Amino acid sequence: MADPDRAVGPARAAAASAAAGCLLAGTVAVTVAVVAGPGPGLTGYVSEAGVADSGYAPTYRIGVFALAAALLLLATALPAALRLAAALLGAGSVFTLLSAVVRCSTGCPLPPFQAATVADLVHGGSSIAAVAAVVFAMLALAWSPATTPALRRVSALGGALALPLSGAIALAMLVAGRGGLVGGLERVLLAVTFGWGLAAATALGLRRDSTVTKQSTDGNRAL
Incomplete structure (x- = not known):
């Protein structure tokens, strides 16, 4: 019998699949806006693709909205025992949405x-x-005993990469300010978070509640 605190039922699996789709769509939209927009390339912040005078600002904002939805869906897909991680992802979704609604000025x-x-x-x-x-x-998923092995491995790897990158960006912003160093590190960190989100959504989407599957199979055999 599956552990109800760890198993993922059909609704949560569907939320995980939707989260993966939103992550892919959002990542593509933001990448297009950053690459094709009039921003300063690797020397600036990713958010500069969304300033008012950028022709790709709508594309950028749509992408960020999709990423906010992905985080909320990913939080919904987590089992009940992982409520701390779900709350953090929900907060991340709200902050992501706020960053899309409130745009920075030129140069951010x-x-x-x-x-x-x-x-x-x-x-x-x-x-x-x-x-x-x-x-x-x-980090919460990596340390929680209720996390499935696959999701724990993905989260441990993501945290091991993202935590030092975050510290390096904070230090670089204080020491060097806006420039190629911060811009490059920011893009690597965002790539890590996007990659983790896709891997986590995939791990959740593939883990279904075995009791639900067994009941469905037994019902089909009874027909």
Whole structure:
């Protein structure tokens, strides 16, 4: 018999599959906006693809909205015993949505080297909080005894990569400010979080409640 705290029923499996789809769509949209938009390439922040004077700003914002939905769906797909990780992913979804709604000004200036507006601070703070929530969700899943082995391995690897990258970005922002170093590290960190999200959604989508499957099979045999 499957452990009800660890098993994933059809509804949660469907949420995981939908999360994977939203992650793929959001990642493609954001990547297109960053690559094709008028931003400064690797020397700037990813968020610069969404500034008002960018022709690809709508594409970028749609992509971020899709990513916010993916985090919420991923939180829904987690079993009840993993409520801490689900709460962190839910918070990450809210912060991601806020970062899309509140756009930064050109260059996305942030202290301590640049003068920032209130919108810049809200956008930057919500973006940082969103990524932090996802990283902490990885760690929560990696340490929870209720996490399935496959999801624990994925989360442990994601956390092992994302945590030092996050620290390096924070240090680089304080020491060097906006530039190629921060821009490059930010893109690597986002790639790690996107990759973890897809792997986690896949692991959840493939793990179904064996009791539900057995009942369905027994019912078909009885017909």
